[in-house]
Every structure is written in C-alpha cells, then in structure tokens.
Amino acid sequence: MSESLESKVFRTIDEVYRKMKDKKWQCLHEQCNNFSIKSHLLQENGILSNIAENKHFMQFSMNNTFERNKNGQFSFKKISINKGMSLPLYCNLHDTNLFKIIEQQEFDIYSYEVQMLFAYRALCSELRQKEIVLETEKRLVDSKELKQYVPSNFESASKELIKGLSMGINDLTFFKKEFENEFEDKTLENFHFETFKYHKLDVCASALFSPINTSNLFVLIKTVFRKKPFDNIFINLIPLNNHLYVIIGFHKKFVTGFMKKYIQTFNTTVIEEQQLNISNLFATRIKTWAISISAFNRISECNKKLFIEYWEKNFSNLSEKQQFEINLFK
Structure with missing residues (x-):
C-alpha cells in the first residue's frame, strides 16, 4: 500500500x-x-x-505538528524538574559565572543586580527560543x-515567519547587549525594575513580552524599516519563602505610558487581584x-478549556488591550 500524501508530509x-x-x-x-x-531558567x-x-510540575507548552492534529496548538504537560523550564543557553562555565548570585540559596530579591540577572x-531564553524556531523554519523551507508535497503558499508563509523571527532576534540581541553593557559598567542603570511580594501561589515564570498599541500593530509588524526595537516588559515569578515574588521592569529608553501603568497594576496586596493579575498574565502575555x-x-476543567481556547485564538495577538477576566486560582 502506497504512503499517503499526509504521511509523507508528517514523515x-x-x-x-x-x-x-x-x-x-x-x-x-x-x-x-x-x-x-x-x-x-530559574534555580532548580x-x-x-x-x-x-x-520532582514534577505542569508546564504550559506549544504542541508539535503531530500533537496539534489531536490536541490543538497548546496544552499542559507534566514534566520532570530536571527537564522543565530549561533551555540550551550558555556553556557550563559561563552559565555558572554569569548567574552565580541567583543560583545561591539566599539572595536579595529586591536588589537591582538580582532583578537584572533574572x-x-x-x-x-526568548532569544534562544526564537533561534530554534528560525532554524526549524529554514530547514523546512529548504527541504x-x-x-x-505542500502547496506553494507554504513556502511564502514560512518566509514571512522567518522575516518576523529575524526581526525579533535583532531586537533581542540589541537588548542583550544593553544588559551586558550594564554588567560591565554598573553605574549605567538603564533599566527599571519593581519587586512585588504576593501571597503564596504555586507558579513560576521567566519571560518577556511586547505590548503593542493595536492602532500601530500592522505597521510595526509588517515593515522591516522600524527605527527602534519593540518595547519589552521583563517579568519573573519567583516562588520563595511561602510567597510569590513578581519581578517586573523595562528599559528606561524603551517604555510607553501603558507599560508603566501595567506594571503598577501588580502593586496590590488584595489576594483576588493578585490571582487575577497572574491569570491575565498567563493568558494574554507569556507562555x-x-x-x-x-x-x-484545582483549576476547573471549564476554566482550563477557556484558557486554551483563548490562547488558540490570540497566540499572535500582541495588543496591549488584551484582557482575560477569569481567575484561574479562585
């Protein structure tokens, strides 16, 4: 029996x-x-x-091509602590030397140096993830x-994705150099961070995102002639000492009024508001x-389904106006 076209593509x-x-x-x-x-990405x-x-937790993940046919584009996966929240970033020498301070059992979570390192x-992490996707897409296009087996529009769509990924990598490389300049000259302080102490929530995160004004979204994404990189918010959620610490910040030269206001929404001691902030962050900003x-x-099956459905519809949506009104932790 001859191999089907679909099987050939998947193979x-x-x-x-x-x-x-x-x-x-x-x-x-x-x-x-x-x-x-x-x-x-965070200390084991x-x-x-x-x-x-x-020695296991659940991690939000994008499914591969084969899983998507059965389970959709996103799912939650049980993963071991040895493999979860990890990526090939640095060699052993540089990983050890660069992050020594935040790999210690005790560190000052409010210090600028610690905030910078996280x-x-x-x-x-975001840079390496984009490099991996870029290399994968290039290999698919060159296959x-x-x-x-695939229609001609597959190649053109992939090339558009490659262009977008390349732009994103350029942006992240620029910010990477900005961080490294500060590691060399500690008087610069071009970044601003805040650390908020939340009630205990058994979650963690390490990510960044670019909230975009929707009126400018088409121009910002489609043009290759952007004069400056996307503005980014850097965020880490650190479960420590029976609390959850939110470290959040931005580069002082690349910030909008929305970003400053958004960060201050995390400045609350009300438990339900804290839970809503984390729920909204997970649904609309980071993966x-x-x-x-x-x-x-403890999250209801209904809310898990609504969460996945929201991501399926909005995974490429960078709009600063996004809102997910469901408290996953209530």
Missing part, C-alpha cells in the same frame, strides 16, 4: 524536528565557541523545587522533499511558565 517534518532536537547550540556568550548546556533547588511534587536570563500539579488540579 518529512518529523525528520526535521528530530534533527533539531539533537542539534547542539553554541553558548550565547559572544566570545565563546563552546556548546551550551541545558540550564534552568530553592525555586523550581518549591512548586515540584514528586530579566537577562529571561531575555536569553526538497517537502516542496514536493514560559509552570504550575504545581496540585494547583493545576
């Missing part, structure tokens, strides 16, 4: 994904040629361990076998986050 894509999974990535330190190790012992149960690692198995099980 070819699977081969690309398998090769990408085995690919070794160079250390993100610009003067290092060593391969990176898989390192945690003392942060991730605070939400792990039997934000920098979140940026590096001679795949070109035989690099995790939750304890017990906390995940």
